[in-house]
Amino acid sequence: MAEIQNCPSCGEFFNFTGVRDVCYKCAQKEEEMYQIVYRFLRKRENRAATMERIVEATGVEQELLYKWVRKNRLHPAIFPNLGYPCDNCGRITNKGKLCEKCQGELKSDLRTFEAAKEFRDNVANRERGTYLSEKK
Structure with missing residues (x-):
């Protein structure tokens, strides 16, 4: 409309x-x-x-x-x-909204975030783990 x-x-x-x-x-x-x-x-x-x-x-x-x-x-x-201009830094690019350098930095940050999230999930799973009681 x-x-x-x-x-x-x-x-x-x-x-x-x-x-x-x-x-x-x-x-x-x-x-x-x-x-x-x-x-x-x-x-x-x-x-x-x-x-x-x-x-x-x-x-x-x-x-x-x-x-x-x-x-x-x-x-x-x-x-x-x-x-x-790149939407992030202003460097001249000719495809997409971000230049190659900013794309690389964003991908690196995402990989770091995913690795940290996976680590936190693993720690939480270990803390929540199963506790066995002794059988008598």
């Missing part, structure tokens, strides 16, 4: 349906800017351009480039120097 929200770009009200996060006018402007960036990147000599170079050459905001890479409109496999 749609709800009325303010456009984060221009402040106008628009019907938010979950498809676009900006109003129709701003979405059209973003699409025009996307076409400019895409035409720039389609040239062979610009395919390896960095984010800074793309911003400088096209005038498009870096946040829009991040948004397009995150939504897979610009593919890092084709344009290798594109990416977006």
Whole structure:
């Protein structure tokens, strides 16, 4: 179901349906800017351009480039120097929400937590163990 929200770009009200996060006018402007960036990147000599170079050459905001890479409109496999900030540390990544380093740290923390939980469960089971009484 749609709800009325303010456009984060221009402040106008628009019907938010979950498809676009900006109003129709701003979405059209973003699409025009996307076409400019895409035409720039389609040239062979610009395919390896960095984010800074793309911003400088096209005038498009870096946040829009991040948004397009995150939504897979610009593919890092084709344009290798594109990416977006990791949600945890801000380091540039090109897949998922976390960079490789943060993923590794999270996996390590989870393994440590699981090992500690298993240890606590074993200790609790031993303390709850069966006590045998002497037979007479």
